[in-house]
Amino acid sequence: MTENEMTSNESTEPTPTTETAASSPDPSGDPLIDQSIDVEGTDATAGETGKPVIESRDLNVFYGETQALQGIDLAIPEKQVTAMIGPSGCGKSTFLRCINRMNDLIDAARVDGDLYFEGKNVYDDDVDPVALRRRIGMVFQHPNPFPKSIYDNVAYGLRIQDQTENLDEKVETALKRAALWDEVKDKLDKSALDLSGGQQQRLCIARAIAVDPDVILMDEPASALDPIATSKIEDLIEELAEEFTVVIVTHNMQQAARISDKTAVFLTGGELVEFDDTDKIFENPDSQRVEDYITGKFG
Amino acid sequence: MATREPETGWHGENSDVNHLRGRAFEATCLAATAFGLVSVLLLLLFVANDAFRPFSADAGWLATYAATVLVPLAVLAVYYYRLDEPAGEVAYVTSGLPVVGLLLTGGFAVLFIELLSVLEWFALLISLVVAAGLIVAHGRLRPKAALERLGVVLLTPIITVFGLPPTRFNWFVTDMAAALGLDFGLYYRVISLREAIMMLPFVPTDWVMLILTLVLPVAGVAGWFVEQRRESRRDGLAVVGVTTAAAVLGVVAGPLLGIGTDVWLLLVTFAALPLGVYVEGVLRRGEGVRGLAFPVVAVVGVAAGAVVTGALGFAGPDPWLDWGFLTSATSRTAADAGIYPAMVGSVMMIIVIVLTTFPVGVGAAIYLEEYAPSQGLTGKFVTLIEINIGNLAGVPSVVYGLLGLALFIRVLQWPQGSVIVAGLAVGLLILPIVIISAQEAIRSVPDSFRQASYGMGATRWQTIRQVVLPEALPGILTGTILALGRAIGETAPLLMIGAAASVRLAPNSFFDVASMMPRQIFSWSSELDPAFRHGVLAAGVITLLAVLLVMNATAIVIRNRYQRTG
Numbered sequence: 001m002t003e004n005e006m007t008s009n010e011s012t013e014p015t016p017t018t019e020t021a022a023s024s025p026d027p028s029g030d031p032l033i034d035q036s037i038d039v040e041g042t043d044a045t046a047g048e049t050g051k052p053v054i055e056s057r058d059l060n061v062f063y064g065e066t067q068a069l070q071g072i073d074l075a076i077p078e079k080q081v082t083a084m085i086g087p088s089g090c091g092k093s094t095f096l097r098c099i100n101r102m103n104d105l106i107d108a109a110r111v112d113g114d115l116y117f118e119g120k121n122v123y124d125d126d127v128d129p130v131a132l133r134r135r136i137g138m139v140f141q142h143p144n145p146f147p148k149s150i151y152d153n154v155a156y157g158l159r160i161q162d163q164t165e166n167l168d169e170k171v172e173t174a175l176k177r178a179a180l181w182d183e184v185k186d187k188l189d190k191s192a193l194d195l196s197g198g199q200q201q202r203l204c205i206a207r208a209i210a211v212d213p214d215v216i217l218m219d220e221p222a223s224a225l226d227p228i229a230t231s232k233i234e235d236l237i238e239e240l241a242e243e244f245t246v247v248i249v250t251h252n253m254q255q256a257a258r259i260s261d262k263t264a265v266f267l268t269g270g271e272l273v274e275f276d277d278t279d280k281i282f283e284n285p286d287s288q289r290v291e292d293y294i295t296g297k298f299g
Numbered sequence: 300m301a302t303r304e305p306e307t308g309w310h311g312e313n314s315d316v317n318h319l320r321g322r323a324f325e326a327t328c329l330a331a332t333a334f335g336l337v338s339v340l341l342l343l344l345f346v347a348n349d350a351f352r353p354f355s356a357d358a359g360w361l362a363t364y365a366a367t368v369l370v371p372l373a374v375l376a377v378y379y380y381r382l383d384e385p386a387g388e389v390a391y392v393t394s395g396l397p398v399v400g401l402l403l404t405g406g407f408a409v410l411f412i413e414l415l416s417v418l419e420w421f422a423l424l425i426s427l428v429v430a431a432g433l434i435v436a437h438g439r440l441r442p443k444a445a446l447e448r449l450g451v452v453l454l455t456p457i458i459t460v461f462g463l464p465p466t467r468f469n470w471f472v473t474d475m476a477a478a479l480g481l482d483f484g485l486y487y488r489v490i491s492l493r494e495a496i497m498m499l500p501f502v503p504t505d506w507v508m509l510i511l512t513l514v515l516p517v518a519g520v521a522g523w524f525v526e527q528r529r530e531s532r533r534d535g536l537a538v539v540g541v542t543t544a545a546a547v548l549g550v551v552a553g554p555l556l557g558i559g560t561d562v563w564l565l566l567v568t569f570a571a572l573p574l575g576v577y578v579e580g581v582l583r584r585g586e587g588v589r590g591l592a593f594p595v596v597a598v599v600g601v602a603a604g605a606v607v608t609g610a611l612g613f614a615g616p617d618p619w620l621d622w623g624f625l626t627s628a629t630s631r632t633a634a635d636a637g638i639y640p641a642m643v644g645s646v647m648m649i650i651v652i653v654l655t656t657f658p659v660g661v662g663a664a665i666y667l668e669e670y671a672p673s674q675g676l677t678g679k680f681v682t683l684i685e686i687n688i689g690n691l692a693g694v695p696s697v698v699y700g701l702l703g704l705a706l707f708i709r710v711l712q713w714p715q716g717s718v719i720v721a722g723l724a725v726g727l728l729i730l731p732i733v734i735i736s737a738q739e740a741i742r743s744v745p746d747s748f749r750q751a752s753y754g755m756g757a758t759r760w761q762t763i764r765q766v767v768l769p770e771a772l773p774g775i776l777t778g779t780i781l782a783l784g785r786a787i788g789e790t791a792p793l794l795m796i797g798a799a800a801s802v803r804l805a806p807n808s809f810f811d812v813a814s815m816m817p818r819q820i821f822s823w824s825s826e827l828d829p830a831f832r833h834g835v836l837a838a839g840v841i842t843l844l845a846v847l848l849v850m851n852a853t854a855i856v857i858r859n860r861y862q863r864t865g
Contacts, residue, residue: 105753107674134756144747146766157755160765162442207755 053078053215053245054099059113061094061103061270068094069270071113076215076262081237081246083260083278085253087293091270092249096217099247100136101129118214134161137208141220143200145192145207150175150184153192153203157211170210178206179236198229205236209244216240218248222255234259253294257282265290343844349619349837356616363607368600375593382589389581389590394597396577400570402849406646407513407565413643413805417561421508422496426459429492433459462491506550506560510543517568518542521576542572620838628803629819633830636823638839643805644718644798644813645787645846651722651809652729652786657779660733663688664775667734668741669763692731699728700795708796716797719809724792729782736778740771773857780854784847790817816843 052075061069069091076082084092094103101122103109114121122132137157145153154171158164171188175181180202184195192203201221208216218237222230237259240246250256256263257278264275267289274281274290285291348354353361379387411417437451490498502508518539526535549563558566581587608615619633627637671681703724707713713720744767752762799814800822806813814822820839823831 100754102750102754105750107672107678130756130758132756133754138754140747140750140754142747144745144751146748146751147770156752156765157757160752160755160757160761204751207751211755 051078052076053118054247055116056095056098057114057116059095059098059111059115061091061098062110062112063106064108067270068109069098072270072272074264074272074275076245076247078245079241079243080261081241081248081259082262082264083256084247084249084264084266085251085256086266087268088251090266090268092264092266093219094270095266095272096219096247096249099215099217100133100138101127102133102138104129134211135213136215136217137211137213139201139204139208139216139218139221142224143197143204145195145200145203147191147193149189150192150195150203151188154206154210157207161211163211174206174210175203177209177240178202179232179239180206196229198225198232201225201229201233202236205233205240209240213244215245215247218246220249220251223251230255253282265293267293346837346840349833350841351618351620352616352834353618354616355618357613359611360608360613360615363611363613364600364604367604367607368597371596371600372593375596379590379593384589385587386590387587389587390593391590392577393574393581393591393594396574397570397594399849400566400573403569404562404565407569408562409643409646411561413807414647417505417508418497418502421502421512422493423460424512425496426491426493427456430456430459459492462494506564509561509564510546514542514546514564514568515539518572521572525576538572538576541575542567545571618838619834620841624835624838625842628805629801629823633826633828633835636831636835638816638819638842640802640805641814641816641819641839642842642846644721644802645815645817647718647806647809647813648722648725648815649783649787651719652726652783653779655723656726656730656733656782660730660779661737661775663734664737664741665763665768668738669759669767688731688734692735695791696728696789697791697795699724700792702727703792703796714810714812716799716812717810718806718813720796721793721798721813721815722809724796725786725789728789728792729786732782732785733779736782737771737775740774740778741767743774744770773860777854777858780850780857784850784854787815787846787850788817788843790821793818794821816846 054074054076056072056074059069059072059074060067072091072095074095084095086092097103098111098115099117099122103111111123113123115123117132117136120127122129134157146156148156151171154174155167158167158170163170172181172185175184180199183199184203192200195203201224205216205221221237222233225233234255237246237248241261248256248260260278262275263278263281265273265281265285265287267273274285274287276286281290282294285294375390376387379390411420415423433455434448434452437448441447496502503511521542522535522538524535525538526532529535546564546567549558549567550560553560553563578591581591623635624637625642626639627635628640629638630636667681667685672678673681703720707720707723708715748766748770749762752766753759757765793815798818799812801819802812802814816839820836820843823836823839826832826835
């Protein structure tokens with residue numbers, strides 16, 4: 001996947017040059033082996049993976065008078081890890097929060113443009129953001145477990161969504177998938193705040209995946225953690241990508257290079273400068289600005 | 300910069316740093332603090348001296364009690380302080396728990412004497428339990444019907460407690476019943492479960508009802524608590540069993556000891572049960588066992604002092620604040636005057652305030668913090684409202700009294716000076732304070748919790764109900780209790796709504812004319828007899844301050860527990 005044609009995907013509108021809505025036919029998640037070149041509409045090798053599940057078209061976001069995102073066109077493929085990198089204040093977190101409409105909670109934020117989730121514009125009037133967020137889970141920068149027991153934390157989403165059959169089983173499954181079960185199985189009724197930062201973040205991931213969403217958004221999930229905890233989270237993210245579509249915002253370029261299949265580079269002013277396969281971005285970016293950013297000349 | 304002489308150096312007294320202004324400022328601040336504290340302390344000592352009159356006692360009496368109580372307790376306190384064990388804390392708790400227990404016992408005893416019969420209490424509690432059961436059952440049967448549930452939650456308690464008002468539907472029901480020969484004697488309204496229980500031809504005796512509705516629930520909670528802490532079901536059941544046994548024993552033995560059955564049951568529930576659980580825990584852990592000596596020494600010392608002073612014929616002090624003062628009504632003679640009816644009036648006023656102001660204030664705070672928009676024209680309007688709530692908190696209390704007079708007495712024609720009018724007027728006065736403190740508490744819930752909840756796909760209601768309120772509740776309670784402390788001391792609104800200057804009988808209903816503690820104290824201040832102005836007045840002030848202290852201590856305990864867990 002070192003080469004990738006600039007194509008527009010079937011369902012995407014023709015887009016500016018900064019956008020590459022290519023689908024990646026790569027179920028194994030190993031980018032070095034795969035060499036296929038996308039041809040429009042043929043996804044035979046990919047099966048279900050690689051089909052765009054989230055697409056934004058000319059998405060603009062304003063905080064009051066300030067424009068935080070400028071005409072973003074982006075298609076995020078299913079069951080892959082898509083990373084968003086860029087300097088502080090470039091709008092990558094804003095974009096992430098547009099996907100599950102968390103920006104609705106900020107009174108000053110105004111979103112203009114279209115964002116499709118499974119073919120439905122989530123900013124249509126008939127979309128309930130609560131229903132949307134039940135399909136799109138989120139993990140935040142700082143671990144934010146509720147001041148409840150470990151069990152209640154994981155069960156929270158299941159309870160509010162009335163999925164209370166086999167609750168114990170579902171909690172156990174979620175904790176196992178988040179690679180936390182062995183560490184907490186004997187203290188499920190203890191407060192989640194007694195866990196270490198890394199454990200808390202994995203608990204937050206368990207909480208997010210317990211309700212079996214389609215997409216998991218991660219807003220710098222490892223930035224507040226030490227290197228060991230970070231590597232555990234990274235391993236976990238790669239595993240999660242087998243079942244979920246993962247979108248991750250990160251400040252850490254090595255992290256993006258390690259775990260993601262696709263990378264979007266946002267630069268100051270809220271514009272999406274380049275979006276492509278991760279290897280392409282890190283090895284041979286089209287844009288000089290992206291190259292400067294990645295090699296550390298600015299940002 | 301000039302070169303410094305090597306011998307002066309850059310450090311020490313000759314350096315360039317000038318501390319003079321800083322030290323002077325620190326000293327001024329200390330002086331201000333000391334002045335404030337000392338003045339308040341002197342005032343309190345002055346009032347306490349008037350109320351208790353310790354120096355009216357014989358010198359021998361004072362010396363005896365100093366020797367039997369004060370000195371041993373002081374020695375023990377120093378000993379605990381130097382000990383590493385948590386003996387001091389044990390001593391503190393074992394001395395404090397009985398006091399709190401006795402206060403609660405007294406409160407409930409007054410409740411049963413003045414406000415409700417045990418049967419009324421029983422009927423009220425049973426109907427509330429039935430209402431709660433119906434609500435839970437509805438939740439199980441129809442978990443999805445949210446709007447229906449709102450109706451059930453709001454209406455069920457009202458129907459079980461108050462019944463259905465006379466409506467056309469009820470005319471139909473009662474007419475039909477009468478036509479069928481089922482004459483309940485209640486035309487045009489359906490009676491509530493509470494009234495039905497009270498009309499039962501056969502009811503259990505008082506002590507059975509008290510054990511069912513007071514002893515067993517409290518013992519059950521304590522047992523559950525012990526079970527959680529020790530992870531032993533047997534211990535939890537033991538707590539419930541021993542408490543029930545002690546309660547039943549008292550029913551048999553109480554009359555022999557001259558203690559009323561009701562009082563015995565209350566004592567077992569509120570004083571003996573918590574103390575027993577705590578002492579048993581201390582003995583089991585074996586930490587700070589020596590602290591248990593403190594209350595024992597106190598009791599033995601008081602008893603020994605009584606024996607010695609009795610034998611030697613030393614006369615005790617003649618305090619204004621004594622048992623008689625707390626239990627009798629005011630009188631023309633200072634020696635017989637008491638504060639009991641005014642205390643009951645104050646407590647009933649607080650009940651009215653809690654029932655009205657707490658839901659309204661907390662509801663307003665939740666709306667303003669969680670729902671109200673912050674942007675645009677409506678956002679500006681909300682800001683205006685918030686500013687004005689702040690202003691309302693500063694409106695003089697006499698104005699609220701005037702508002703109460705106009706609204707409740709002139710417009711609604713409620714009886715002048717009644718408990719409900721006093722409660723509502725003073726409740727309006729503290730409403731802004733409750734709103735502001737509840738807002739503070741809600742605002743202090745980290746936004747990351749809300750984000751996490753919304754990110755999970757929770758609705759606003761679910762987020763508030765399951766995340767925000769549990770976190771904010773201790774803060775809300777602390778603020779509310781402090782506001783209630785202000786309410787209980789307010790005098791001006793009571794004067795405006797015509798609370799009685801002096802009443803001989805405690806109020807029996809919320810529409811009775813009553814006096815409250817500050818109002819009673821104000822009347823005593825204008826009595827001609829100097830004994831009233833110096834002695835009775837001081838006793839009343841100390842009583843009021845003691846109530847305030849207990850309320851503030853409760854607020855502090857809640858806040859500390861919250862900080863420990865949070």
